[in-house]
Amino acid sequence: MSRYTEQELKDKVQNGFIVEYPEEMTEGYRKALIVQLLVQADTELVSAPAYFGAAQDAPSTNTMVSATAIIQDELAHANIAYRLLEDLGLDKEQLVYGRAPHEFKHPYGFDHALENWAELVVANGLYDRAGITLLGDVYRNTSYGPLKRALVKVDQEETFHLRHGEMWMKRLAAAGGEAREKVQRAVDWMFPMAVEWFGLPDGMKRHSGQLEYRLKGMTNDELRQTWMKSTVPLCESIGIRVPAHFDAEKQEFVLDYPFPCEYDPEAKHWLFDEGEISWDQVFERWKGRGPMNDAYITSIQEGRAVRRMLEAA
């Protein structure tokens, strides 16, 4: 039984109250926090196999060290978030080893293969930027004390991933030729993927527990704008085209394609020409998961066999 009603807790956290213990949570708060942490943990976790596939394309042992260090960070960040979920009564091992691939809550974007060095560094530049945008906002605003403290180091490390991505995007784009074409090709499918990742536009969102419980501070559209404010100029500065621009009149970034729209996962191609679709269709696509969902989660769960041996001994 919580010591506060839902409304009391919402009012308290809006006035700066920091939740430290489960008994201070209401059922609504606990549920919203669990969803937030699961998305965070699953995203960090699944990025590891996605990045690992492309890291094998590293152009030197030195850069292979950087790429695998990023993977190591992502696994550690996932570990921290699952650890926080244990405090809320969930079983970390069940979460990692006991769920079916489609039950993981990472964004649809991580269900697609990263197939070369350009795709890896664009993922660092675009997806890790999305991660920093989201987690930086959580760090600054969350009412959950243990998460705020855990994010100090996570955010520092994500900054390195981002720099890795941006530096390499610049380098490959400046090289020209096939290197540049690969960056463009990667941005073409990954930019809209990240835009979609921020979710429903504010106008369609009826209710946000995460904002009311102060588990985050910015709305989906504010976060999307923050992400574009960094990403669009970065790409423009290196001569890489993006389907968005800054509208001086509106004082915001606007998309140059129907949003949301359909995606062809086999061709890794957005179907801008087919026009806008409904968000229900987007949720349907997300629910169906992408082509690498099964392979990535299965690779993470390989350790199950050893776990069984240990349990049987």
Next chain:
Amino acid sequence: MMLAEQAHASPTLDYPVPPEHRNGALWDALREVMDPEIPVSLVDLGLIYDLRLVGETAEVDLTYTATACPCTYFIQYDIAERLMREPGVGDVRITEVWNPGWSKARVSPEGRERLKVLGVSL
């Protein structure tokens, strides 16, 4: 700009250059270069073992906290970029050194203070 030559300097009483001798414009310039992950300077982390101006070439002896440091490229780039902005510097030559090995004892008192504020204990 020449990067990443392996060197085998032997530790002496004056090497790595002790904190009280890390004076002058070049040292001050590198006090502005932060570690890529934590906002503590490379000088305060004790990663710069020596720094000399030979003609127009700034020669830097640099180590890392670990052989698996994922940021070697960024650190070298940031050092070269900052030193090239100093008057009289026309080239930067960075030598990677592993002897003596880095340990947390090399972090300066200022660096320790800064790490404490950031919530990192040594």
